[in-house]
Amino acid sequence: MKKISALYVTIIALGLLFVGFFPGYYYYKSKFNYNAVTVKGLAEQDVVADLAIWEIKYVATGNDLIETKNNLEKQTDIILAFLHDNNFSDSEIELGGMETNDLMANPYRGNEAVTSRFILTKSMTVRSNQVYNVAETYTKTGDLINSGIVFENQYGTPISYIFTRLNDIKPQMLELATKNARQAALEFAKSSDSKVGKIHSANQGVFSILPRDNANASESQQINKKVRVVATVEYFLE
Secondary structure, eight states: OHHHHHHHHHHHHHHHHHHHHHHHHHHHHEEEETOOOEEEEEEEEEEEOOOOEEEEEEEESSSHHHHHHHHHHHHHHHHHHHHHHOOGGGGEEEEEEEEEGGGGOOOOOOOOOOOOEEEEEEEEEEEEEEEEHHHHHHHHTTTHHTTTBBBOSSOSSSEEEEEEOOOHHHHHHHHHHHHHHHHHHHHHHHHEEEEEHEEEEEEEEOOOOEEESSSSSGGGOSSEEEEEEEEEEEEOOO
């Protein structure tokens, strides 16, 4: 009876061993036979900004608030006429509010005499698809200075050039990036005496909008830009 029990225990133990062995063996074999290569494919395309946003900020100063306000409103009329003369419509121009700064109301002011008590600031924004016209008109702002316009000090160019049609070019750029990745995989396979099979996995990467020219300017300050994407693709090797 004890011999029979021992035999059953041995059979069950061997069964459990084989149950665990074969799945593990086939998993190991499948991993061993899993050959793949991971490559990257680059795609670049030159594009042109299709939207320009130009913020115009101007200032009037004086000791009489009403007189200073009237001066600022005259500047507004001059700038509007200038923009209309350069073929910008009212729908492309947005007037901002007026900011008032009373130096006498500043609790931290010193004892020095105030020559101009009030500083009034106003802004105007040009939002237009005429990107080249915006760039050309900006070069003529000296004419506004000659007309008495006082611009607020601004760092850098007050114009941002934006490319809004990224979704329109994504499909063809991804197709090109994938083709370039496959070409890299073919070169790898050639050197390893293999053949490139189907795609196992793919990551499209991040689309980047860069300045076309490597000048000391940000991407938003250039009309001409470069869109770049790097796709990471894993191919089976046969």
